[in-house]
Amino acid sequence: MKNVKIINLPKILDPRGNLSFFENSNQIPFDIKRTYWIYDVPGGEMRGSHAFKESHEFIIALSGSFDVVLNDGTKEMKYSLNRSYYGLYVPNLLWRRIENFSTNSLALIVSSISYNEKDYIRNFEEFKITRNEANK
Numbered sequence: 001m002k003n004v005k006i007i008n009l010p011k012i013l014d015p016r017g018n019l020s021f022f023e024n025s026n027q028i029p030f031d032i033k034r035t036y037w038i039y040d041v042p043g044g045e046m047r048g049s050h051a052f053k054e055s056h057e058f059i060i061a062l063s064g065s066f067d068v069v070l071n072d073g074t075k076e077m078k079y080s081l082n083r084s085y086y087g088l089y090v091p092n093l094l095w096r097r098i099e100n101f102s103t104n105s106l107a108l109i110v111s112s113i114s115y116n117e118k119d120y121i122r123n124f125e126e127f128k129i130t131r132n133e134a135n136k
């Protein structure tokens with residue numbers, strides 16, 4: 001899907017345990033304004049199901065696994081995340097949901113903006129209209 005990409009992070013292998021990292025604007029293509037995480041997700045639950053007008057995100061499965069499903073208004077793509085040394089870059093104006101969480105999975109999400117409910121589009125039809133307008 002256009003502009004969406006899996007980004008591999010540095011991996012410092014060490015017999016004492018491995019280490020990965022990312023820095024502002026270095027590994028990911030935006031400045032980080034906010035970090036949040038999703039955890040203790042009951043079996044079968046889904047998060048998200050909305051789009052963002054402006055914010056970009058980078059999503060990592062720090063532990064366990066889950067699927068990020070992206071819809072651009074016409075087609076849908078599923079990205080399975082299950083390692084802590086890569087993540088998914090999700091630009092703005094994509095409908096996204098996160099589902100199929102494994103037990104004890106931990107989703108780390110960094111965002112390009114501070115929390116702002118006004119940045120959310122929570123209605124799929126409204127999302128498609130906004131996306132069409134943006135593509136004109």
Ligand code: TYD
Binds near residue numbers: 036038047048
């Ligand atoms: P929401 O983004 O709707 O959850 P998800 O997309 O994962 O299903 O957020 C759920 C609630 O949490 C929302 O009512 C506001 C609050 N919230 C914050 O206060 N700050 C944040 O950074 C986020 C992501 C959510």
